[in-house]
Amino acid sequence: MTNDSFPSGVRSRPISSQFLILKTTALFVLWILLSASFDWIHLGLGLVLSFTVAWVNSGHSPFVPKFRLWGNILFYLPWLFVKIVQSSLHVSKLILHPSLPIDPRLINVETNLGHHGAVVLLGNSITLTPGTITAEVDRNTLIVHALDEVSEQDVTSKSIESKIAAMFKDEEPDL
Amino acid sequence: MEVMSIICILAGLFFLIVAAIGVIRLPDVFSRSHAVSLTDSLGAFLVLVGVALHEGLSPSMLKIIAVLALLYIQNPVIAHATVRAALRAGLKPWKKEAS
Structure with missing residues (x-):
């Protein structure tokens, strides 16, 4: 446990019992869904395990649920999926084309997201879309490898970035 | 339902x-990684959706959805790590010759 390193038994961060219960419940529901067996051994074992995992993790988790942001991300994912399908078809067309008309390039992308989570989301979204891959990240600057002109425009048009910036506009900048 | 699942799996296989083919035809690590990202974005997705449709509403379907979620979280990370390692090792990206 994390608290052993602190003198005179001072807790680094008090465990919120509400949060502990929330975490245990979430893990237990996941256990039930995945095990799909309802005899006492499975349920009891699941309850003990999910409580243990929640308890072990609660001491050093700065993780606070932000439901608004998660809701935004939930609406963002289908939009991203449409983009993924479009660029998948484009990349398949490039690969199957007899003359292989690719023109790879490295591009520098300057963003002004100013938020760790936002930059991670942007980098992952760019990598998930076939035809563009985030090769390097340094704070607000990304180096992206693009397969051709059309793929490059996915990134340079800033359509993904503006979506993410809109989702994170209420968050405190931490970059 | 069964027909839908077969169509999904066949499209995924395509x-x-x-x-x-892309991994074989493309010239270097960077462009090949684009072809590889095609496998997980649509290939594995369609195959898994096909299997999920075949299973119907059951615990197996939930497990497949969990696999899909993990796939979509982890694959960009792995692709990014590979490409970044290649870039830091000093590999020069292949360029089209100026004609």
Whole structure:
């Protein structure tokens, strides 16, 4: 446990019992869904395990649920999926084309997201879309490898970035 | 339902084959990684959706959805790590010759 390193038994961060219960419940529901067996051994074992995992993790988790942001991300994912399908078809067309008309390039992308989570989301979204891959990240600057002109425009048009910036506009900048 | 699942799996296989062809045809690590990302974005997705449709509403379907979620979280990370390692090792990206 994390608290052993602190003198005179001072807790680094008090465990919120509400949060502990929330975490245990979430893990237990996941256990039930995945095990799909309802005899006492499975349920009891699941309850003990999910409580243990929640308890072990609660001491050093700065993780606070932000439901608004998660809701935004939930609406963002289908939009991203449409983009993924479009660029998948484009990349398949490039690969199957007899003359292989690719023109790879490295591009520098300057963003002004100013938020760790936002930059991670942007980098992952760019990598998930076939035809563009985030090769390097340094704070607000990304180096992206693009397969051709059309793929490059996915990134340079800033359509993904503006979506993410809109989702994170209420968050405190931490970059 | 069964027909839908067969169509999904066949479409997924098509994208997997295209990705394999891409890995062979494309010139360097960077562009090949684009072909590989095609496998997980549509290939594996369509195959897994096909299997999920075949299973119907059951615990197996939930497990497949969990696999899909993990796939979509982890694959960009792995692709990014590979490409970044290649870039830091000093590999020069292949460029089209100026004609």
